[in-house]
Amino acid sequence: MHVIVKLFAQYRESRFKAEQREYDIGTTAQTVIDTLELESVSPLGVLMVNGRHVAPSYILQEGDEIALFPKVGGG
Amino acid sequence: MADLIYRVNMAELSFKIEEVPSKWMGLGGRGLTSTIVAEEVDPECHPLGPNNKLVFAPGLLSGTSASNSGRNSAGAKSPLTGGIKESNVGGTSAGIFSKLGIKALIIEGLPKGENTFYQLHVTKNNVEFIPVPELVGKDNYAVLDAMMAKYDKKVAVMSIGRIGEMRMNIANISVKDPSGKLRSHGRGGLGAVMGSKKIKCITVDAADYKEVTIADPEKFKEASKIFTKALQENPISGQGLPAFGTNVLVNILNEAGGLPTRNFRAGNWEHAENICGETMAENIKARGGKTTHGCHAGCVIQCSQVYNDKEGKYLTSGFEYETIWALGAHLGIQDLDLIAKMDGLMDDLGVDSIETSVVLGLAVDAGILAYGDGAKAYELLSHDIPTGTPIGRILGAGTHILGKTFGLVRVPTVKGQGIPAYEPRAVKGQGITYATTPMGADHTAGYAVATNILNSGGHVDPLKKEGQVELARNLQIATAAVDSTGMCIFVAFAALDDAKCLPALVDMINARFGCALTIDDVVNLGKTILKREHEFNIKAGLNSADDRLPEFMKYETLPPHNVVWDFTGEEIDEFWNF
Numbered sequence: 001m002h003v004i005v006k007l008f009a010q011y012r013e014s015r016f017k018a019e020q021r022e023y024d025i026g027t028t029a030q031t032v033i034d035t036l037e038l039e040s041v042s043p044l045g046v047l048m049v050n051g052r053h054v055a056p057s058y059i060l061q062e063g064d065e066i067a068l069f070p071k072v073g074g075g
Numbered sequence: 076m077a078d079l080i081y082r083v084n085m086a087e088l089s090f091k092i093e094e095v096p097s098k099w100m101g102l103g104g105r106g107l108t109s110t111i112v113a114e115e116v117d118p119e120c121h122p123l124g125p126n127n128k129l130v131f132a133p134g135l136l137s138g139t140s141a142s143n144s145g146r147n148s149a150g151a152k153s154p155l156t157g158g159i160k161e162s163n164v165g166g167t168s169a170g171i172f173s174k175l176g177i178k179a180l181i182i183e184g185l186p187k188g189e190n191t192f193y194q195l196h197v198t199k200n201n202v203e204f205i206p207v208p209e210l211v212g213k214d215n216y217a218v219l220d221a222m223m224a225k226y227d228k229k230v231a232v233m234s235i236g237r238i239g240e241m242r243m244n245i246a247n248i249s250v251k252d253p254s255g256k257l258r259s260h261g262r263g264g265l266g267a268v269m270g271s272k273k274i275k276c277i278t279v280d281a282a283d284y285k286e287v288t289i290a291d292p293e294k295f296k297e298a299s300k301i302f303t304k305a306l307q308e309n310p311i312s313g314q315g316l317p318a319f320g321t322n323v324l325v326n327i328l329n330e331a332g333g334l335p336t337r338n339f340r341a342g343n344w345e346h347a348e349n350i351c352g353e354t355m356a357e358n359i360k361a362r363g364g365k366t367t368h369g370c371h372a373g374c375v376i377q378c379s380q381v382y383n384d385k386e387g388k389y390l391t392s393g394f395e396y397e398t399i400w401a402l403g404a405h406l407g408i409q410d411l412d413l414i415a416k417m418d419g420l421m422d423d424l425g426v427d428s429i430e431t432s433v434v435l436g437l438a439v440d441a442g443i444l445a446y447g448d449g450a451k452a453y454e455l456l457s458h459d460i461p462t463g464t465p466i467g468r469i470l471g472a473g474t475h476i477l478g479k480t481f482g483l484v485r486v487p488t489v490k491g492q493g494i495p496a497y498e499p500r501a502v503k504g505q506g507i508t509y510a511t512t513p514m515g516a517d518h519t520a521g522y523a524v525a526t527n528i529l530n531s532g533g534h535v536d537p538l539k540k541e542g543q544v545e546l547a548r549n550l551q552i553a554t555a556a557v558d559s560t561g562m563c564i565f566v567a568f569a570a571l572d573d574a575k576c577l578p579a580l581v582d583m584i585n586a587r588f589g590c591a592l593t594i595d596d597v598v599n600l601g602k603t604i605l606k607r608e609h610e611f612n613i614k615a616g617l618n619s620a621d622d623r624l625p626e627f628m629k630y631e632t633l634p635p636h637n638v639v640w641d642f643t644g645e646e647i648d649e650f651w652n653f
Contacts, residue, residue: 008326009319012353043310046530051332051343051635053534067330071310073529073568074321074352074378074396075522 086184106559108150134561138173145371165370236425239266243471290589401432407447433493521551532571556601
């Protein structure tokens with residue numbers, strides 16, 4: 001299935017900003033995080049799918065947009 | 076020697092130095108400015124008249140070696156909101172006040188001569204009143220240059236530009252930072268209050284100061300080490316903020332559907348990538364600016380930056396998300412360099428970069444300029460507002476008054492103050508803070524974005540009502556306390572997620588003053604301050620009907636989540652039950 005993966009802040013370095021990627025049906029958000037080795041850069045801060053916060057156990061669906069941010073803040 | 080109160084009377088051009096009353100002993104920063112304003116200022120007074128007072132107070136830990144303790148508070152009755160105001164700033168003033176032993180500077184009255192502006196020069200045991208006709212009509216950097224030529228380079232300078240002289244509601248009080256640039260007591264029109272008192276600048280002499288005394292230096296050192304480590308090890312204050320600044324929030328709010336766009340008509344913007352923190356960091360690296368920069372000595376977070384143009388020439392520093400949002404998604408400017416140029420200009424002019432940018436965005440609805448017309452926005456900012464043309468005066472009065480003048484309904488304000496950067500319908504905890512804080516719409520007063528969006532201090536679903544009132548209440552109480560310590564509010568990220576951080580902060584206060592406060596005492600201090608401010612507002616005529624968001628947010632559905640503001644008045648008023 002097709003999923004759009006969007007990376008932000010430190011996660012972009014040596015990776016990409018946004019890409020359409022192929023995953024097997026039943027793939028979880030955690031698998032995407034693991035495959036991209038994101039947490040070797042910085043712990044996961046925010047995970048959203050289609051603009052909603054979800055848990056890493058979320059099972060991706062065809063056409064989902066997953067957004068991954070390290071721990072960042074401001075104000 | 077014990078700290079003292081310096082009290083200045085502008086009607087008499089005189090000053091007194093007073094002992095600190097025992098009831099003010101345990102207070103600093105916002106706790107002290109709000110207490111003095113609540114005790115001494117008639118809530119019904121005109122904010123620009125003789126009975127308002129302008130109060131400055133460094134935080135309890137300012138002037139010590141504690142990391143991030145260099146915030147100075149300014150307080151008064153606000154001409155923008157008609158309620159109590161506290162606005163705190165980095166820069167060099169807090170540390171120098173503390174080292175001179177000044178617990179608070181209270182400025183009363185108005186001078187009799189209409190046309191003379193003064194410099195107040197504050198030194199140990201003295202305040203000089205120096206007429207400065209040569210500085211009238213000048214903006215902040217010209218004032219800074221004049222003061223730097225006159226005094227030791229370390230002198231603290233607090234000043235207003237032309238817009239403050241004209242007493243416009245968007246005027247701020249600007250403060251010199253350690254690199255000779257400017258920081259701002261931004262919100263609430265405090266620059267207009269300073270202008271009404273005919274004070275062009277306040278200088279605080281650092282040439283002859285003493286270090287602050289610490290009751291228990293060993294204990295202080297130990298607690299300070301733990302505190303600093305907590306800030307450095309926290310991924311937000313230790314990595315995220317230094318790398319991308321606060322502007323990293325553009326993409327997160329955009330993803331979450333909480334980036335107010337086209338004057339709060341949508342929650343995301345198709346051009347967000349042009350102005351986001353990641354783009355900003357790339358530009359800084361390519362152009363030789365600085366991604367890390369502290370607004371005050373002792374800052375270990377370094378969220379500020381130096382942003383240059385394509386030729387490597389300085390455009391601005393302290394380039395914040397809220398300003399970039401307002402000139403970007405709200406007003407439509409897609410060119411980050413132009414936004415930076417306007418930010419740098421707002422420093423020099425001495426205006427609140429949030430209120431000014433929010434009002435310029437609303438000016439699109441008023442038909443004054445087109446969405447995204449950066450050239451016209453620059454002209455309004457650089458010409459109309461600082462020269463006081465009729466349209467410049469209306470813009471300079473702030474978002475609420477522009478809305479009234481042009482008969483607009485969709486006016487994003489609470490208590491007359493422009494709503495910043497976080498869409499209340501899609502970040503509902505932040506909406507509760509905007510509605511209830513005594514300051515008017517102020518994101519820093521109780522930053523529920525942390526828990527709604529950033530997963531800091533847990534997670535409360537931003538689109539649901541459940542838990543938001545309690546979240547906003549707890550954050551506002553904690554913030555009122557932190558704002559009294561002189562600490563930067565960004566220590567809250569470590570405090571929310573690291574159990575060692577807050578006890579270390581309380582230990583530092585205890586070691587500084589030789590007292591034995593508990594965390595509960597500090598929380599109670601926060602509650603007391605908040606209630607004191609609320610009580611002032613009620614006496615000033617602001618009641619629960621003012622604790623409300625703009626009505627259009629109740630009936631206009633916000634894409635992409637198609638949400639409305641759905642709290643009842645009774646649900647919002649629950650906030651004050653503590």
